[in-house]
Amino acid sequence: xxxxxxxxxxxxxxxLMPLATAAAxxxxxxxxxxxxxxxxxxxxEVLDAYLPGVQSHPKYFDFQWQTPRELQRFDPRITDxxxxxxDKALAATRAPPSVETTPIFLLAAxxxxxxxxxxxxxxxxxxxxxxxxxxxxxxxLQGFDPRITDxxxxxVQAELEAAGALETARSK
Numbered sequence: 001x002x003x004x005x006x007x008x009x010x011x012x013x014x015x016l017m018p019l020a021t022a023a024a025x026x027x028x029x030x031x032x033x034x035x036x037x038x039x040x041x042x043x044x045e046v047l048d049a050y051l052p053g054v055q056s057h058p059k060y061f062d063f064q065w066q067t068p069r070e071l072q073r074f075d076p077r078i079t080d081x082x083x084x085x086x087d088k089a090l091a092a093t094r095a096p097p098s099v100e101t102t103p104i105f106l107l108a109a110x111x112x113x114x115x116x117x118x119x120x121x122x123x124x125x126x127x128x129x130x131x132x133x134x135x136x137x138x139x140x141l142q143g144f145d146p147r148i149t150d151x152x153x154x155x156v157q158a159e160l161e162a163a164g165a166l167e168t169a170r171s172k
Contacts, residue, residue, distance in 0.1 A: 112163035
């Protein structure tokens with residue numbers, strides 16, 4: 001009997017082990033509750049960017065366990081396009097920082113990557129139009145500002161990678 005229990009327990013551990021070691025699922029607007037997005041500092045940045053004021057809403061405790069997509073039916077301001085952009089930004093929170101894909105507001109949210117922006121693009125975060133362009137990547141911003149060259153983006157990307165490696169090393 002004892003051996004049978006040990007064998008059953010060992011089988012259970014082997015079945016559950018991949019679940020325990022698997023990476024956290026990618027947060028999305030259709031599957032991740034608002035309260036879960038609000039717990040992580042980086043996904044909270046995305047939540048605040050695409051659904052500003054949602055956590056201070058008087059009915060927050062009534063809808064906190066709904067997803068942003070579920071909230072869409074109650075608020076016409078939450079468009080499919082906004083949720084698509086939100087999903088891209090949520091994916092960027094789990095990826096290494098990139099001039100190609102990471103929205104500028106996410107680069108500004110991390111102290112290490114914010115320092116890179118302030119070093120190589122001084123004044124950008126204080127620019128009067130920052131609230132308008134903060135949702136796009138540096139590569140996309142290049143199309144609007146001829147001072148942002150491919151060479152500059154290459155240097156910034158190398159610095160972002162170094163900052164990301166430093167941040168990863170600190171979190172371990």
